[in-house]
Amino acid sequence: MPIKFIRTVRNPDLEQVVNLAKRRTWYSPPHAFATWSIQDAKGKISVSKVNFPAGVDMGVLRLNFIPTTATLINALIKGKIVSAGVGLEVDLSGATIRATPDPDSDVEEGAYWPFRAANNAEAAFRLPTFDEAKFVSGSTSVDTADADVIAFRDRILAGQTVGLTNVSPSTEHGDDLTVADPAYEQFKASRSKK
Numbered sequence: 495m496p497i498k499f500i501r502t503v504r505n506p507d508l509e510q511v512v513n514l515a516k517r518r519t520w521y522s523p524p525h526a527f528a529t530w531s532i533q534d535a536k537g538k539i540s541v542s543k544v545n546f547p548a549g550v551d552m553g554v555l556r557l558n559f560i561p562t563t564a565t566l567i568n569a570l571i572k573g574k575i576v577s578a579g580v581g582l583e584v585d586l587s588g589a590t591i592r593a594t595p596d597p598d599s600d601v602e603e604g605a606y607w608p609f610r611a612a613n614n615a616e617a618a619f620r621l622p623t624f625d626e627a628k629f630v631s632g633s634t635s636v637d638t639a640d641a642d643v644i645a646f647r648d649r650i651l652a653g654q655t656v657g658l659t660n661v662s663p664s665t666e667h668g669d670d671l672t673v674a675d676p677a678y679e680q681f682k683a684s685r686s687k688k
Contacts, residue, residue, distance in 0.1 A: 573623025
């Protein structure tokens, strides 16, 4: 029998408390994932992870989705993307990313991006070293009117189509993401990868 976890999430900008109930088992069904490792000015690294259904075209994911999404992430963060992967390192030489982290980047400062599927299953991830200029002034909400934010959010919801193949993020159970809940600032302790 699955174990039910309840957690409470508070987003002060929305002035609401949402109780999120999740059913989890001790195992996760097979699924693919993409990761981007982001370094701050202090040399600390944090990893952002996005899940995909098990049947995703790994070639399109590895060769197209991950490098072009790295370009979108780069527009949102102040750190440097140092690697990306799907269990293997991915060549980012075709991505437009910075050579070194901005001096004021910090992996502990980030943005939390919650998404939902049509059945309300959740998927969320955090982008470390998020650029504070991408928040609504005077709040902790990510600015949904910002062109870089829109491009990244739309990429997560729509995926990327190459030829006849679409690669779209999902929940860890393979449910298509259809709703972008409000993203917001999140501080999180880092682990040094030295």
